Amino acid sequence: MQNPLIQKLGSKVVERRLAGDSAATETTTMxxxxxxxxxxxxxxxxxxxxxxxxTVPQTPGAQSGEVGAGDVLPDVFSIGDCAVVEGQRYPATAQVASQQATYLAKRLNKGDLGGATTTTTQAPPFRFRNWGVMTYLGNWRAIHQSSADELTGRAAWFLWRTAYLTKSMSIRNKIMVPVYWFMSWLFGRDISRF
Known part of the structure; x- marks a missing residue:
């Protein structure tokens, strides 16, 4: 489902003023x-x-709302499920959003917004690297699929647990998650709260 904010933003016509050499040469675009x-x-x-x-304004020869060639907004970015990179179809996963966020953070920290930089080199475009897909099946079994390999069974389960633990953000979670895993293994899952 489309994000409601993106739906609202996408349906609005906005006036954009482009500054010229003087106030008289300022142009307005819808x-x-x-x-x-x-x-x-x-x-x-x-x-x-x-x-x-x-959008072309209503003139004698054009209909109102007629769409013309677009432009790139140099200081407005979109990542994750809200973004579709032109000419690419990336899966709507956290892996893509995380890589996009890392790419954008590096570009913004360098002050390089995708155009020519002070060294007259252009920023490299975003490239997605697929690290694979993992699924836990239960009973110490999992599946890991990537372009390099395909693991199943306990080896995939161990890889899944390792990846889950390393992606945990805080030290507290890195300590508590194995503790909860051990307690679940020892005593079984606590279903009394459901």
Whole structure:
């Protein structure tokens, strides 16, 4: 389902003023954020900058709301389930969102927003690296699939547990999660709270 905020933002026509050399040369453009037809997410370029469509105002030769060529907003970004990189179809998973967030944080920390930098080099585009998919099956069994290998059984279960533990953010969770795993293994799952 499309995020309600993205749905609202995507349906609004916004006036964008482009400054010229003087106040007399200032131009105004009506624009909308580009939404992907399939997912409803905001369409971004390869640097995760949101793209727009230009709506042509009503004139004798044009209909109101006619869509023209768009532009890239240089300081508006979208990541995760709300973003669709133009020309790419990434899965809507936390793995993609996490890699996009890391990429964008590095770019913002360097002050490089995807255009030419002070060294006249251009920022590299976002590239997704698929680390694979893991599923816990129960009874100390799991499945791990990636382009490099496919593990099943206890080896995949051990990999799943290791990945889960290393992705835990705080030291407290890194300590408490194995404690809870041990208690569940020793005493069984506590279903009295459900």
């Amino acid at each position: 624009m909308m954020l580009r939404n992907d037809e399939k997912t409803g997410g905001l369409v971004t370029d390869s640097h995760l900058r949101v793209t727009t469509t230009t």
